[in-house]
Amino acid sequence: MLLLGAMPAHAERACAPWPGEFDPLPTVSDADPLRARWARLRAEQLAARAEELEPQDPVEANRLWQRVLCLDPGSASAHTGIERSRPAVVLRARPPRARPVVRAERPDPPAPPR
Numbered sequence: 001m002l003l004l005g006a007m008p009a010h011a012e013r014a015c016a017p018w019p020g021e022f023d024p025l026p027t028v029s030d031a032d033p034l035r036a037r038w039a040r041l042r043a044e045q046l047a048a049r050a051e052e053l054e055p056q057d058p059v060e061a062n063r064l065w066q067r068v069l070c071l072d073p074g075s076a077s078a079h080t081g082i083e084r085s086r087p088a089v090v091l092r093a094r095p096p097r098a099r100p101v102v103r104a105e106r107p108d109p110p111a112p113p114r
Contacts, residue, residue: 015070028072043071047078054085061085 017023021042026035028043050064065081072078 014066018067025070027070028074039071043068043075043078046071047075047081050081050085054081058085059087062087 015025017025022035022038026032026039028036028039030036030039046064046068050061050068053061053064062082062085065078065085068075068078069082
């Protein structure tokens with residue numbers, strides 16, 4: 001069955017409620033005004049903390065920005081925060097491997113006559 005607007009499985013896991021949060025996790029567009037207000041305030045708190053953490057701990061800041069995106073999917077600041085705090089991926093070229101020298105085996109010389 002195809003559900004339109006369904007999130008991929010990895011996004012659902014990332015947006016699972018943390019301890020002490022509502023289950024299911026509300027968003028700023030929640031139909032319940034109190035839950036929507038809570039989501040907006042929580043997103044603001046997490047965004048402020050993520051900005052503080054970016055210089056010292058970009059990995060944790062990225063995790064918080066992802067959380068802000070769960071609470072406020074349309075947040076432009078969360079998208080830019082994720083880009084700023086994305087962990088750098090260093091690609092290192094493999095050192096060249098020495099190829100083994102292949103030598104043709106020589107037959108043993110014939111034994112001298114006795």
